[in-house]
Amino acid sequence: MNLQNRVCFVTGAGGEIGSAIVATLARFGALVEAADLDEGRVATRLGEYPDLAKQCHGLALDVTDEGRWDDVVADILARHGRLDVMVNCAGLFAAGSASIDTMELAEWQRLHAVNVDGAFLGTRAGVRAMREAGGAIVNIGSIVGYFGARSGVAYGSSKAAICGLTMQAAASCVSAGIPVRVNAVHPGYVLTESALADEMKKHGNREAAIAAFSTRNPGGMIIKPNDVAGAVAFLACDLARAINGVQLLVDAGLSTQMPGRAFA
Numbered sequence: 001m002n003l004q005n006r007v008c009f010v011t012g013a014g015g016e017i018g019s020a021i022v023a024t025l026a027r028f029g030a031l032v033e034a035a036d037l038d039e040g041r042v043a044t045r046l047g048e049y050p051d052l053a054k055q056c057h058g059l060a061l062d063v064t065d066e067g068r069w070d071d072v073v074a075d076i077l078a079r080h081g082r083l084d085v086m087v088n089c090a091g092l093f094a095a096g097s098a099s100i101d102t103m104e105l106a107e108w109q110r111l112h113a114v115n116v117d118g119a120f121l122g123t124r125a126g127v128r129a130m131r132e133a134g135g136a137i138v139n140i141g142s143i144v145g146y147f148g149a150r151s152g153v154a155y156g157s158s159k160a161a162i163c164g165l166t167m168q169a170a171a172s173c174v175s176a177g178i179p180v181r182v183n184a185v186h187p188g189y190v191l192t193e194s195a196l197a198d199e200m201k202k203h204g205n206r207e208a209a210i211a212a213f214s215t216r217n218p219g220g221m222i223i224k225p226n227d228v229a230g231a232v233a234f235l236a237c238d239l240a241r242a243i244n245g246v247q248l249l250v251d252a253g254l255s256t257q258m259p260g261r262a263f264a
């Protein structure tokens, strides 16, 4: 894969999957603008990849802040002259597992503001910046949003919106003749501290929490942030030039076991 000198913008870059995406894009040659709520959080993550320091630049962006998006993208265009790839990875997990009858409107709105509004603002900013020269946008959803889950009503709903946003944005660009591809990556159960939080509450110790977490994936496979990052890099580069509007699952085949999909 080749992303030599491509200018990429990744949100949620202070997180585990986001920082793996930053590092993977940079290893394929990209110049990466890495954003998160807190500049210090991004700096700490980027510090884990000293060999990539020259290619990566950290910045603060709350993805729900519409005005700040304009400033940040204008600054990137001023410094690099262009943007080639936008990755919307910033996300909030649901605290606990509220069901529909106990879900508070404030909690519903908190998750949708970051997971949906943030991804919308990022997708729109990406299309606006890349509409002439072309480019690629990758939105990070979740298999929970793709298939539904027994718990996490607001989280599942917000991630389901990533499917719709991606499809509609891709269709809108194709219809308008805008050469920007928009695709989504839906991770399965990826071992990160945020995803492990519920199991940690249940089990108390880390080893037991990881053991319980990994049984969610087929064969107990541990899916790592780099597994997601590889899929993102593929969709971002020219190898995927004819791929537009797809929902790519990175779930170790969990989806094949869904009722109605797997044959006895």
Ligand SMILES: NC(=O)c1ccc[n+]([C@@H]2O[C@H](COP(=O)([O-])OP(=O)(O)OC[C@H]3O[C@@H](n4cnc5c(N)ncnc54)[C@H](O)[C@@H]3O)[C@@H](O)[C@H]2O)c1
Binding pocket: 011, 012, 013, 014, 015, 016, 017, 018, 035, 036, 037, 038, 041, 061, 062, 063, 064, 089, 090, 091, 092, 093, 114, 118, 140, 141, 142, 143, 186, 187, 188, 189, 190, 191, 192, 193, 194, 195
């Ligand atoms: N880990 C998994 O199993 C899994 C599965 C499916 C989808 N995902 C998705 O992958 C993405 C990354 O997950 P992760 O496990 O690395 O979690 P993480 O908590 O390590 O990373 C999420 C990052 O988003 C940032 N963020 C939160 N609100 C923000 C805001 N308003 N503006 C800017 N940044 C903000 C956080 O500061 C954090 O650095 C999320 O969108 C998550 O929903 C994760």
